[in-house]
Amino acid sequence: MDDVDRMLLAELQRDATQAYAALGKAVGLSAGAAHERVRKLREQEVIRRTTVEVDPSAVGRGVAAFVLVEANAWMGDSPVRDALEALPEVVEAHIIAGPASLLVKVRTATTEDLQASLRRLFAIDGVTGTQTIVVLESFFERPVDTGA
Numbered sequence: 001m002d003d004v005d006r007m008l009l010a011e012l013q014r015d016a017t018q019a020y021a022a023l024g025k026a027v028g029l030s031a032g033a034a035h036e037r038v039r040k041l042r043e044q045e046v047i048r049r050t051t052v053e054v055d056p057s058a059v060g061r062g063v064a065a066f067v068l069v070e071a072n073a074w075m076g077d078s079p080v081r082d083a084l085e086a087l088p089e090v091v092e093a094h095i096i097a098g099p100a101s102l103l104v105k106v107r108t109a110t111t112e113d114l115q116a117s118l119r120r121l122f123a124i125d126g127v128t129g130t131q132t133i134v135v136l137e138s139f140f141e142r143p144v145d146t147g148a
Contacts, residue, residue, distance in 0.1 A: 001041075004027055004028070005041060005046075006147050007026070007027040007146075008034065008041070009041070009146040011023055011027060012050075013144070013146070020032075020034045020035045020038070021034075060109045061089075061107040062107075062109065063109065063114050063134070064105065064135035065106045065132050065134045065135060066104070066105055066132070066133045066135070067102075067103070067106055067118065068099060068103060068131040069100055069104055069129075069130055070100045070127070070128050070129035070130065071100075071127050075102045075126065076095045080124060080125075081093075083124045083125075084104065084124070087120055089107055089108050089117045090104055091107050092105035093105075104121065106121075118132060
C-alpha cells in the first residue's frame with residue numbers, strides 16, 4: 001500500500017458516496033485508475049465494507065455501554081461468537097488482555113433494555129461475570145487513521 005492508497009482510504013472514509021471521478025481528482029488519479037485501486041483494496045480486504053454512519057439516537061439506540069465480560073473459557077470460539085452475533089444490540093466485540101476476556105459495546109434504547117441485554121450476555125455459556133460502563137455522552141468517534 002502506497003501513499004495514494006492511503007489518500008484514497010482517507011477520502012473514502014470522509015465520503016464513501018463520491019464518484020470515482022471526484023475521488024481520483026482528490027488524489028491525483030483518473031476516475032478509471034481510482035476505480036481500479038479501490039477494487040484492489042477491496043480484493044485485498046483493506047476495505048472490508050462500505051457503510052453509512054447513522055446517529056444511534058435517531059434510530060432508538062441512544063444508550064451506549066461498554067461491557068467487560070469475564071469468562072472461564074476462551075471467548076473467541078465459534079459458539080460464543082455466534083451467541084454474541086445473535087444479539088443485535090451488541091455492535092462490537094473484542095477479545096482483550098486485562099481484567100476480563102471480552103470488551104463488548106452495546107447500544108439499546110433504554111437502560112431497561114440494557115439490563116435485559118446484560119442478562120442475555122450473562123446467559124452465554126462460559127460467561128462468569130460482567131462489569132458495565134454506561135456512556136453519558138460521546139463527543140467524537142473517529143475512523144481509522146490511514147496515515148495519509
